[in-house]
Structure formats: C-alpha cells, structure tokens
Amino acid sequence: MKLPLLLFTVIILILTNCATPSPPAETESAALDSLARVPSSWIDERVAKAQQRLNSSNAGTFVWQAIEAHGGLTQWFSNGPLAFQFNYQPLDGSTPRNTYEVADYWSARTRHQRIDTTGEYGWTGTQAWIHPADTEMPYNTRFWSLTPYYFVGIPFVLADEGTNFELLGEQTYQDRVYDAVKITFGENVGDAPDDYYVVYIDRETKRVDVTRYIVSYPGYFPDGGHLPEKFMAWIGHQTVDGITLATGFDTYWWKGEQPAEHITKIAVSRVEFTPDITNTYFEAPEDARLISEM
Numbered sequence: 001m002k003l004p005l006l007l008f009t010v011i012i013l014i015l016t017n018c019a020t021p022s023p024p025a026e027t028e029s030a031a032l033d034s035l036a037r038v039p040s041s042w043i044d045e046r047v048a049k050a051q052q053r054l055n056s057s058n059a060g061t062f063v064w065q066a067i068e069a070h071g072g073l074t075q076w077f078s079n080g081p082l083a084f085q086f087n088y089q090p091l092d093g094s095t096p097r098n099t100y101e102v103a104d105y106w107s108a109r110t111r112h113q114r115i116d117t118t119g120e121y122g123w124t125g126t127q128a129w130i131h132p133a134d135t136e137m138p139y140n141t142r143f144w145s146l147t148p149y150y151f152v153g154i155p156f157v158l159a160d161e162g163t164n165f166e167l168l169g170e171q172t173y174q175d176r177v178y179d180a181v182k183i184t185f186g187e188n189v190g191d192a193p194d195d196y197y198v199v200y201i202d203r204e205t206k207r208v209d210v211t212r213y214i215v216s217y218p219g220y221f222p223d224g225g226h227l228p229e230k231f232m233a234w235i236g237h238q239t240v241d242g243i244t245l246a247t248g249f250d251t252y253w254w255k256g257e258q259p260a261e262h263i264t265k266i267a268v269s270r271v272e273f274t275p276d277i278t279n280t281y282f283e284a285p286e287d288a289r290l291i292s293e294m
Contacts, residue, residue: 109282162185231251
C-alpha cells in the first residue's frame, strides 16, 4: 500500500522542481518548529507602541494614516511572512535581479530564490548567506537581501523603531496633491543609517504613491557619501488578504526637484502571505557560504 503513495510523491516533487521557485515543503522535523508568525498578544503590544510613537508628531501621524489606509499594522503582522516575486530590470544595461522572496517582517529575515538561474541567498536577521556555497552572484547579496523587502513593505516598515519623521509639506505628482514625509534613521540603525526616504501620501486616499530615496550602503561607499536621490513612482496597487501593496515601480533620477531619466522598471507579482512558514525556513542551509563583508 505504501508504494503507490511513494511514486505519487516523487512525481509531485518532479513537477514542483520544474515550476518557478516557491517555498520548499517543510520536513517533518521543521514542521514541529514554531511558526514564523507570532502570537496576537505580541502583535497587539508592538502595534500599540508604534501607534503611540508615530502619533506623537504631526509627520508621524501622516505615516500612521498611510499604514491604516494600506490595511493596518495589525493585519500586516497577523498575516505572517510575505512572499513575492521582485523583478528588477535596469534600463542602463547593468545586472538585472529577479527573485522569489519570502520575507518575515516581524524579525527582518528573508530568503531569495533566483528565478532565471540557480542559487539562493538570504538574511537570517544577523547573517547573510549564499547557497550553494560556490554560487557566483553578480551583485551584493547582503545589500540585496533586504532591499526588495523594504520597498515592498512601505509604508508598514516605516513603523519600525529607530525611524524619525519630518513633514516636508505639499508635493504634486500627476495632478494629485500629496503630503511629503521624510524618514531618517537613528545612529547604528541597520546597515545604512545615513539612508533617507521621502514618501508622498495622497491627501484623499492616504495611500503612498511615490517613494524618493538615497543609497548610502557602506559596502558601496566605504568612505561615506551616497548615490544621487531617486524618484520611485508606484505603478499601481494590489490588495492581498486586506493589505494594499505596490504592483511595481518605475524609478527615475531626481533632478531639479522633478523626476528625470527613467532608470529601472520593477514588477512585484505572485504576492501572497505564507502563515505556515516556520522559523527554520529563514536559517542558512548547513552548507551555505556565510557572507561577512558589507
């Protein structure tokens, strides 16, 4: 009686490996581990602290209103880790990046599977890794492990501790009026505390439609400095399990207080929450190559 079931399982595994990457099935031992999704009491406490912190300033209140308009922080965390495909296509001939990512926004952990070739990489919360160990990556995977995570997670990631808010006033884009809020980070917050973001919050819908930002990652700028500011326009919105996120982004250089050259196109697809993912999914595989450099 066990042989047909075994053959059926093998067939399913073969078909799965022929498809585009998705989170691998958990082993029996992994299934016994605790889920990455956390108890509701933890969520309630974290959300209450974030609400109090953001609403303590006018600028933070705009960000909190945007979070509510996109589905609310309680719903965001309650849904569990988020999975999505992030297809980053530069228009200047530089290296494209197309991965299927599962992101745990509660603990800032990620795991990427490359779409167009083999190999995977991720961030455990403290450690970057690449698997298989001999895989050559044409870009900085430590930096890239959390880059899609952050852009896709706006505005929810703006509620994290260590963020500071400044109201910049009114901005217009495509005949709509926005309140612009600048986000900076406290000292030693993340790998690039000198980064900043500016979000445009629609005065009518309270949703985010634009993100401006700089990249100051020390791995790229060991002596300080940053890239010129970029203007990232949200292509559209999609709502999944009560949470509204971008369908993609068009990115431009920001020059003369307006968007200039179009430099990247980004599609965000296959969006779903994965509440049954366990903590072991975000651990580095035993034979992975650990990345220490920035």
